[in-house]
Amino acid sequence: MGGVxxxxxxxxxxxxxxxxARARRGGAFGTRERAAAxxxxxxxxxxxxxxxxxxxxxxxxxxxxxDDLLADRAMLRRAARTAPRDVRASLDLAYRRVYxxxxxxxPRATHERDGAGVVRITPTPLHRxxxxxxxxxxxxxxxxxxxxxxxxxAGVRELVVASPMSADGEIDPALAYALTLVDADALYRAxxxxxxxxxxxxxxxxxxxxxxxxxxxxxxxxAKWLVSADVGIDALQGPSELVVVASRDADASALAxxxxxxxxxxxxxxxxxxxxxxxxxxxxxxALAEHRERALRARILLYHAPNVGxxxxxxxxxxxxxxLLAGRxxxxxxxxxxxxxxxxxxxxSAVAFGDYVAGTNHCxxxxxxxxxxxxxxxxxFVRWTSRVELRGDLHRLAKAGATVARHERMRYHAESMEARx
Amino acid sequence: MGGVxxxxxxxxxxxxxxxxARARRGGAFGTRERAAAxxxxxxxxxxxxxxxxxxxxxxxxxxxxxDDLLADRAMLRRAARTAPRDVRASLDLAYRRVYxxxxxxxPRATHERDGAGVVRITPTPLHRxxxxxxxxxxxxxxxxxxxxxxxxxAGVRELVVASPMSADGEIDPALAYALTLVDADALYRAxxxxxxxxxxxxxxxxxxxxxxxxxxxxxxxxAKWLVSADVGIDALQGPSELVVVASRDADASALAxxxxxxxxxxxxxxxxxxxxxxxxxxxxxxALAEHRERALRARILLYHAPNVGxxxxxxxxxxxxxxLLAGRxxxxxxxxxxxxxxxxxxxxSAVAFGDYVAGTNHCxxxxxxxxxxxxxxxxxFVRWTSRVELRGDLHRLAKAGATVARHERMRYHAESMEARx
Numbered sequence: 146m147g148g149v150x151x152x153x154x155x156x157x158x159x160x161x162x163x164x165x166a167r168a169r170r171g172g173a174f175g176t177r178e179r180a181a182a183x184x185x186x187x188x189x190x191x192x193x194x195x196x197x198x199x200x201x202x203x204x205x206x207x208x209x210x211x212d213d214l215l216a217d218r219a220m221l222r223r224a225a226r227t228a229p230r231d232v233r234a235s236l237d238l239a240y241r242r243v244y245x246x247x248x249x250x251x252p253r254a255t256h257e258r259d260g261a262g263v264v265r266i267t268p269t270p271l272h273r274x275x276x277x278x279x280x281x282x283x284x285x286x287x288x289x290x291x292x293x294x295x296x297x298x299a300g301v302r303e304l305v306v307a308s309p310m311s312a313d314g315e316i317d318p319a320l321a322y323a324l325t326l327v328d329a330d331a332l333y334r335a336x337x338x339x340x341x342x343x344x345x346x347x348x349x350x351x352x353x354x355x356x357x358x359x360x361x362x363x364x365x366x367x368a369k370w371l372v373s374a375d376v377g378i379d380a381l382q383g384p385s386e387l388v389v390v391a392s393r394d395a396d397a398s399a400l401a402x403x404x405x406x407x408x409x410x411x412x413x414x415x416x417x418x419x420x421x422x423x424x425x426x427x428x429x430x431x432a433l434a435e436h437r438e439r440a441l442r443a444r445i446l447l448y449h450a451p452n453v454g455x456x457x458x459x460x461x462x463x464x465x466x467x468x469l470l471a472g473r474x475x476x477x478x479x480x481x482x483x484x485x486x487x488x489x490x491x492x493x494s495a496v497a498f499g500d501y502v503a504g505t506n507h508c509x510x511x512x513x514x515x516x517x518x519x520x521x522x523x524x525x526f527v528r529w530t531s532r533v534e535l536r537g538d539l540h541r542l543a544k545a546g547a548t549v550a551r552h553e554r555m556r557y558h559a560e561s562m563e564a565r566x
Numbered sequence: 567m568g569g570v571x572x573x574x575x576x577x578x579x580x581x582x583x584x585x586x587a588r589a590r591r592g593g594a595f596g597t598r599e600r601a602a603a604x605x606x607x608x609x610x611x612x613x614x615x616x617x618x619x620x621x622x623x624x625x626x627x628x629x630x631x632x633d634d635l636l637a638d639r640a641m642l643r644r645a646a647r648t649a650p651r652d653v654r655a656s657l658d659l660a661y662r663r664v665y666x667x668x669x670x671x672x673p674r675a676t677h678e679r680d681g682a683g684v685v686r687i688t689p690t691p692l693h694r695x696x697x698x699x700x701x702x703x704x705x706x707x708x709x710x711x712x713x714x715x716x717x718x719x720a721g722v723r724e725l726v727v728a729s730p731m732s733a734d735g736e737i738d739p740a741l742a743y744a745l746t747l748v749d750a751d752a753l754y755r756a757x758x759x760x761x762x763x764x765x766x767x768x769x770x771x772x773x774x775x776x777x778x779x780x781x782x783x784x785x786x787x788x789a790k791w792l793v794s795a796d797v798g799i800d801a802l803q804g805p806s807e808l809v810v811v812a813s814r815d816a817d818a819s820a821l822a823x824x825x826x827x828x829x830x831x832x833x834x835x836x837x838x839x840x841x842x843x844x845x846x847x848x849x850x851x852x853a854l855a856e857h858r859e860r861a862l863r864a865r866i867l868l869y870h871a872p873n874v875g876x877x878x879x880x881x882x883x884x885x886x887x888x889x890l891l892a893g894r895x896x897x898x899x900x901x902x903x904x905x906x907x908x909x910x911x912x913x914x915s916a917v918a919f920g921d922y923v924a925g926t927n928h929c930x931x932x933x934x935x936x937x938x939x940x941x942x943x944x945x946x947f948v949r950w951t952s953r954v955e956l957r958g959d960l961h962r963l964a965k966a967g968a969t970v971a972r973h974e975r976m977r978y979h980a981e982s983m984e985a986r987x
């Protein structure tokens with residue numbers, strides 16, 4: 146590594162690809178989750194809510210009753226009132242910023258007009274959408290905003306949110322408050338494959354939806370994939386990923402917090418720092434040690450790169466969920482990073498801001514799927530209709546169209562155009 | 567039916583939903599196709615091109631050799647030169663119109679800026695895309711345009727097209743010409759599940775792609791679904807569908823041609839006419855009989871509706887691939903139809919124009935998936951990256967973000983924001 150002293154904790158950056166490949170080996174789900182999800186889906190399709198209730202009792206709340214499964218608007222409003230004032234104010238601020246950013250994404254019809262007529266493509270909001278809001282140690286109101294706001298901006302008519310029941314059966318007041326902000330019609334209190342199946346195929350309590358969006362565990366991801374021939378889905382989200390690219394002037398103690406925050410996402414999370422600066426790597430390592438979070442520290446990987454360009458290249462090749470470019474040298478490369486779900490530019494742009502209040506969406510592609518998929522957007526909540534209205538001189542069109550159609554041995558295609566030419 | 571004399575051939579419109587449900591029962595693919603596709607994918611992943619060659623020999627060309635599998639740019643240019651002049655001129659016209667319409671769809675970055683900084687979302691073309699171009703009685707150059715043009719407008723770097731080999735081993739000159747127009751890098755001469763597997767996972771001849779788009783048979787659809795956790799796919803296209811809604815002044819002989827053209831798509835195709843006008847239904851029935859196409863006629867269904875509004879409603883509920891609104895009364899309802907893949911407005915707007923030269927894309931959602939999915943668009947060939955660049959006063963953001971993060975028991979998320987506040 147060119148005579149630069151390496152931190153004992155740092156591996157060469159060339160090792161990152163294989164570490165990442167190992168972390169991603171299972172994809173968004175494995176064969177075990179797929180098999181389990183398949184069984185749950187079959188049971189929910191056959192028996193409906195009672196099948197969901199069985200899963201809820203097994204994993205979420207032992208004493209759950211059928212009446213607990215669905216919370217309507219009135220119940221959500223009631224629960225929302227008990228949310229602490231500072232939490233409500235904070236969710237208000239997050240809501241405003243996320244809404245404003247997504248408003249800019251509102252899709253626009255396009256058209257092309259000439260002597261033959263006009264062709265257009267026009268967006269319509271999806272009619273009914275189901276959003277998954279997972280539960281960790283507690284409820285995640287932020288994910289209710291991130292899935293609900295783009296639906297609201299798009300103009301989706303009916304939004305139902307599915308989120309696992311708490312062990313005590315109470316509806317989290319902050320979650321309820323977030324659901325009132327996004328104007329959700331109902332909360333179905335189940336998660337994982339059972340929730341996906343209920344949303345996809347409907348139950349007595351729940352009408353089927355047109356599309357299912359939002360993150361979940363590996364069982365939910367497997368279930369989304371399994372139902373995706375019958376209902377729309379967004380991307381398959383797997384464990385969270387962060388690659389920090391840092392140049393010398395980055396703030397080591399702040400980066401340590403970003404890496405710990407990433408590790409906080411759980412055992413599948415990938416948290417890596419790449420730098421060409423041995424001093425910075427050592428400083429981050431020291432800062433991490435000071436937090437005395439052994440379990441979290443064990444999930445954090447440090448890599449040494451020959452230069453900041455090589456570090457940025459490695460981040461791009463990884464196509465991770467998040468990239469943070471910390472320090473001026475790293476931030477200067479931001480235009481080169483285009484294979485990540487989200488890029489955070491400059492030391493002050495903590496990744497966590499993107500999870501809550503920056504305005505961008507925190508439902509992001511993971512597992513390398515950023516090569517083809519994107520953050521959740523307003524676009525995910527509309528469908529487009531092509532509209533063809535021809536009334537002018539169609540002679541040239543009919544002649545050209547019929548020539549190609551006859552080449553394709555589509556006789557009546559040709560004749561139907563010629564009849565209008 | 568309000569005393570209106572019904573055509574003997576017409577059923578009440580209430581029967582359409584169940585007829586359509588029966589036609590769609592298998593979805594884009596059934597369990598048989600799924601099992602076969604699974605085997606082919608496993609074989610192609612294990613053995614690569616030789617596994618593809620085995621399928622090509624079994625279904626497309628007995629004597630196919632490994633060297634025949636891939637055609638490069640030079641081979642395509644050579645084959646294109648032998649396309650008849652009128653076919654080339656017709657493909658040129660189609661290319662110009664489809665390109666112009668798709669150019670209007672080019673995606674634009676959006677951003678939101680305030681005292682805290684700027685958040686953006688920016689599009690990047692996909693790097694490498696595989697497009698499926700099926701083969702019927704002959705090659706379909708029109709589908710090469712429909713899949714290739716939006717890729718080209720998006721700025722996709724590498725486009726490889728997969729299309730089944732002909733029985734004589736020759737490359738169809740018109741297909742080759744269309745491929746040179748869309749600037750395809752190569753033609754992989756296989757179809758169905760084998761082509762999908764080769765594109766998804768790569769072979770010796772073919773690097774893997776980031777996304778697979780375009781229509782195919784039920785085996786290709788099953789394969790696309792099976793690989794969709796590992797690579798991007800567009801919608802799962804099933805058999806083609808048309809619902810014509812016609813009012814009294816529609817041109818019966820032209821409509822008969824549209825219905826025959828739809829039936830020409832093969833045994834799975836759904837071709838329906840709904841009208842409240844008994845005379846028109848009878849006239850279309852007579853016009854159909856005059857064509858003496860028994861097999862095609864058998865696939866065409868006529869329905870009688872109490873009024874044109876009910877006919878349009880039935881079309882909307884069906885969410886079919888194509889709707890044609892023929893006659894002034896039907897055309898007036900065009901804004902109410904928003905659950906179809908494409909709407910053709912007015913008697914002169916033959917559906918076949920949309921297959922070739924109108925400008926809109928002919929890769930459309932089928933099987934009711936128009937409830938959530940759309941025509942192939944430029945959007946399908948880009949990915950979006952969120953970009954967060956905060957550098958101003960972050961105090962309020964950090965406070966609000968940390969409050970929500972602590973509620974979600976994400977301690978380091980909170981601290982990482984506070985460190986920047």
